[in-house]
Amino acid sequence: MKSKPLYSLGEESSNRILGFWLFLGAEIALFGTLFAVYLTLANNTGSAPTQKELFEMNGVMIETFALLTSSFTIGLVVNAIKLNHKKAFMSFLIITLALGAIFLGVEITEFFTYVHEGATLQSSGALSSLFVLLGTHGAHVTFGMFWGIAILIQTYREGITETTANKTFIYSLYWHFLDVVWIFIFSFVYVKGLIG
């Protein structure tokens, strides 16, 4: 019988993990609502630029591969916990955050480009819903960057303990979830918008 991993050893640790999974259920409802709004308003472009005119596949591909790889590397961080390998933990977490920064950099540039081309939050229903859906995801990633830095500092100072392992595992659930949401954004906002 396999012993329980460090991050869910005690009662409090496994309660925190369950609580976070429930939170992710709520986030599925949240992003589901944002998708419903986007899909309802996607064709309401008024006199503003359309998604087909605005979207650039290159930027989307960089964002997608950056986030997808960062989801892989955060998994390596969790694996490093199981191996009690602090150096691997720190390295892979730094790589994850770097990839997250690349994602955000491309996305922010993308937003600035849209605004420059006359497509703002205020231009049309389609653009309002596009910016809020992408922006909510991006805000979640941004929050995740700060959270990840906090975990980096805490693990650097305290080492891999039950507390830091538990927090890191929960952080990894959050980071994976953001990648799942991105998969749906990539498929049903960008690709769908470009082939539409």
Add this chain to the structure above:
Amino acid sequence: MSALFPKQQVVGFIQSLVLTIIALSVYFLDIPYSISLIILIVTALLQGGLQLIVFMHMGENEDKSVLYLNLGYAIFVAVTIVFGTLWTLLWGW
């Protein structure tokens, strides 16, 4: 060194890359719209499932039945909201 890159995670990563490329192909290969949508739905669901089971260790959790129930309910609510809204406000008659 290889212990740092567990086989399951690496295989999962490669599988997600493949699924992403398949999804991208509907754009690059100009696949007809309805087939494209089906491909996108299938690849998205498969990748989502991959993340949940392989990366997020859903099946290894001691509370996994609660987790599956939670996920099921969440998907039910999200699907209802998306298709309920589209049907009520756009498609319905």
Add this chain to the structure above:
Amino acid sequence: MGFKWDHFFVTGEPMIYGAMVSIVLVSLAIVIGLTKFKKWGYLWTEWLTTVDHKRIGVMYILCALLMLFRGGVDALLMRAQLAGPDLKILDAQHYNEIFTTHGLIMILFMAMPFIIGLMNIVIPLQIGARDVAFPYLNAVSFWLFFAGAMLLNVSFIIGGSPDAGWTAYFPLAGKEFSPGVGNNYYAIALQIAGLGTLMTGINFIVTILKMRAPGMTLMKMPMFTWSILITNVIILFAFPVLTVALALMMFDRMFGAQFFTMANGGMDMLWANLFWIWGHPEVYIVILPAFGIYSEIISTFSRKNLYGYKSMVVSMIAISALSFVVWVHHFYTMGQGAMVNGFFSITTMAISIPTGVKIFNWLFTMRKGKIEFTVPMLYALAFIPIFTIGGVTGVMLAMASADYQYHNTMFLVAHFHYVLIPGTVFAVIAGFYYWFPKVFGFKLDEKIGKITFWFITISFNVTFFPLFILGLKGMTRRTFTYSAESGFGPLNLVATIGSIGLAIGFILLVYNIYYSVRYAPRETNGDPWNARTLEWSTSSPIAPYNFAVIPTIDSLDPFWKSKKEGTSLLKGEIKDIHMPSNSGIPFILGAAFMAFGFFLIFEWWVPTIIFSIPILICLIARSFQRDHGFHIHKEEVIETEKKLRGDQYEEQASV
């Protein structure tokens, strides 16, 4: 700077000036009182920084009672204005603000906190746990609720209250037709409070699933616990929809977005759609706990097991799933085709079936039972027939084609008051009477309670039954006046007379608290009702750690079983007990959110950004905090048990 002060403080209304003066006076009285009696330290260490679920529950209920007063005054003002045709007590603007705040306060800041307060006090005790799963998060939930409630309550004197109804439909609720800050209060205050509620949802699901006493399987839980588990599942999935809707409202009103506008690709109906996707599950969030409370009370005061335990559970699960697929019935008349309306008519009628099952189960519980007509039981008995009237009128409304006659008439207003008041309000009052002695160690006076009950029940029917008839005669809802020719006068006058009776009932309720604090005999055995479930096995007042020894149980109604068989639930060795530490961060976080929210409402961006900083600091502080609580040593536990249980300690516990 040329600041428009008359847009900041609401001016020109004597009643509002009066309110401003009383708020200042009351606040001064509180500050002076706390200083004079040197209670600031006590307030901080015992209440403002508490993470104890029992204390948090008391604070929620105290707020709910204050909000019941405020929402009730709103109602009395409306009924005064409508007592006769063409009265000039309230002008249209004022009336709009009052019916809007009445709805928001009663549902979100009275019913929800009352239920969450009872949930907080009772659930850990009913499942044999020492606290909820996340005590710190629990405190955050309360202070976020408090911040949202304070913001909404201050709106009528600073800036103006929301005035587009509690449903805030667009385009009326948009910037063009509601240019003031009123509906900004709506978007922000509800958002902040809603975050707290979502956290409560997570907290109680984990608590109920993971912290039950050994032996308490899911099917051996008390029915109130089941109802709370399912309620929190609905909360978990419904509240995110409100979060999105309010955020989109904020973007439209404050940042020029085009979600719900009438040009540039906006869709005003999208708001109504999103609001009710949340709004319908919300009404089940407020009614399921009521059903749970009634199950406890009816079973206890019939001296019988609850009839049909399994079907009670299945029916609540069915209600929770169905509650997400009926929402369009709130706007049948707003443009969908017959197929859409037909689908939702069917789902809406279907959702009445599990509720019907529950009514029969309560009746069968009472059959051949030994009924005791205590105050809580009186409310439960009144609930059954009166709520049924509300329920069947709901089925009438469910039929889309018929609803074209009833929609937005007073018939609808009567329907929802006939389910909300006998359903939720009676239940929380009954629950208040029922669990009050558990928390405070003395019962509320039965005689005053019975008079209160009769005043409220009879007055409720006098107030709201005429509204069914008025609706069928054609009186629309949310109208600030009507003409004499319409013929609506006499029935409206009857309703207003009824509302005075309700006001008297509320005054009696509050008087009972005062009277009982002074005169009620104190009891210490912790079981004043000869009840059935685990919470009654604790002492009154309850020890901070709830149970000196976690009981092991093997049946439903374990306390009843232990009394019948003469065994003790407290078998086992007393050990050191681990307790969570108090924390000041939740209170500070709530205050920061209140300030942040206030400046966001007024669109003063610089102070808004400044007040986001303490929010971030609180989050960072909590992340880096490594406080693992403290231990109450076993000697102290034994001392406390001896003190609280007196003679019964020797009988009940074994060391």
